[in-house]
Amino acid sequence: MEVENKYVTIKGYLVGPPSESDFELRIAVCVLKADKGSNDVIVKNLCVSVDPYQINRMKNYSSSQTSTNFATRLVPGEVIDSNGIGRVVASDNSEFAEGDIVAGLLGWEEYSVVRGGSWLRKINSMEFPFSYHLGILGSSGLTAYSGFYNICKPKEGEKVFVSAASGSVGNIVGQLAKLSGCHVVGCAGSKRKVNVLKDKLGFDDAFNYKDEPDLKSALKRYFPGGIDIYFDNVGGEMLEAAVANMNAFGRVAACGVISEYIDTGRRAAPEMLDVVYKRITIQGFLVSDHMNIMADFISTTSDHLRSARIHVLEDISPGLDSAPAAFVGLFRGHNIGKKLVWISDN
Known part of the structure; x- marks a missing residue:
């Protein structure tokens, strides 16, 4: 037919x-x-x-x-x-x-x-x-799960920053970080999104990056003791600011660079002296690199959903x-x- x-x-x-x-x-x-x-x-x-x-x-x-x-x-x-x-x-x-x-x-x-x-x-x-x-049980969820656990390798009590935190990947990363016992701060582009992060998803704090004229100073306020893990969905100036505020042996999972997808202007970059002297690891990854953990991801995430430990956006x-x-x-x-x-x- x-x-x-x-x-x-x-x-x-x-x-x-x-x-x-x-x-x-x-x-x-x-x-x-x-x-x-x-x-x-x-x-x-x-x-x-x-x-x-x-x-x-x-x-x-x-x-x-x-x-x-x-x-x-x-x-x-x-x-x-x-x-x-x-x-x-x-x-x-x-x-x-x-x-x-x-x-x-x-x-x-x-x-x-x-x-x-x-x-x-x-x-x-x-x-x-x-x-x-x-x-949550597809590519967005697996990206968050593999990037956070395989790349960032979190430890309980560490300080985690997530950009584009209300997006399809970022919101899951923040929730996984909370389940791992980390202190989590996210950024988003509106007051409504910030409220969702704090009130619905349980982030420790969140801010509207559009209200911050100086991102480095903003991250210093939210992370006075420094950042241990940065899950980067944005790139550009946000990555530059995060690296400036990272602790020694900090880890960056480079998931996306949405700030550069449509902006043909200046490409901000992290201060390489910080990367070297703080021994920061910055690793890009693709979800296709981690298909071998699909079964574990599905099982674990399904358990989180059944027990309402993770919310779906x-x-x-x-x-x-x-x-x-x-x-x-x-x-x-x-x-x-x-x-x-x-x-x-x-």
């Missing part, structure tokens, strides 16, 4: 901040039958993830700037692929049957054809909402046509928690 398949694409490569006019909704034909011997899986998408790093795939970088396949460049006119949750409607793959709920690399579209069934995993438990498998937009506005909103500070687009209920 053939169906119309609506999908979202970019009109051309982006320069500067994204706008809704950079995107368009198109229609293609999708055949709801997997060819025999193809090993393909056809999925009706229920919910898809919207993530800031995607903007780097929408720029016309030179080949020297695309040395990693983690964020391969998108092609204007083609569907924007992303993590998603869906229901199998046809399969030539023995691992997946019609009706299975799956998570994996799908797209901003109504139906996705997953070649060879690669990058899909079956969701066998219906204990938690489907959306959790894109956020989601920001869901309805309908595929809301995807461009949802994406643009990420760079305007509109979301709190994991940003998702809900495409279909069945």
Whole structure:
């Protein structure tokens, strides 16, 4: 059976901040039958993830700037692929049957054809909402879990700073730090977000970075005894300020640099004398580096959810046509928690 398949694409490569006019909704034909011997899986998408790093795939970088396949460049006119949750409607793959709920690399579209069934995993438990498998039990959660425990290696009583702390990864890092017995301070871009961090998620303190003309002085106030761990989602001047306030043998998990995704201006950098003399470790990482701990992550996080030791923050937009506005909103500070687009209920 053939169906119309609506999908979202970019009109051309982006320069500067994204706008809704950079995107368009198109229609293609999708055949709801997997060819025999193809090993393909056809999925009706229920919910898809919207993530800031995607903007780097929408720029016309030179080949020297695309040395990693983690964020391969998108092609204007083609569907924007992303993590998603869906229901199998046809399969030539023995691992997946019609009706299975799956998570994996799908797209901003109504139906996705997953070649060879690669990058899909079956969701066998219906204990938690489907959306959790894109956020708290998905890539955002694993990023927070692996970055905090494998990279930062926290010790009880240490002082932890989290930037973009109300975002999809930062809010989870802060909660994990509290569960580990650390003192946690986060920053965000509005009073409302700051209140969520303190009142709902249990951060020891939080501040609106937009109200702070001098970030180094601000961090000195919040960390008079210095910072032991900095989970960096921002880069730029925030990283520079954090390193200036770090203790000896401090650890920085470099998860993202959202301050530089759309700003073509000056790139702030940490004082290297601080890095050397304080023996600070700064390590970048990708969630794909840590797939070997997926089982432990799922088990531990599920236990935290059952006992309400972790709260889930989601920001869901309805309908595929809301995807461009949802994406643009990420760079305007509109979301709190994991940003998702809900495409279909069945």
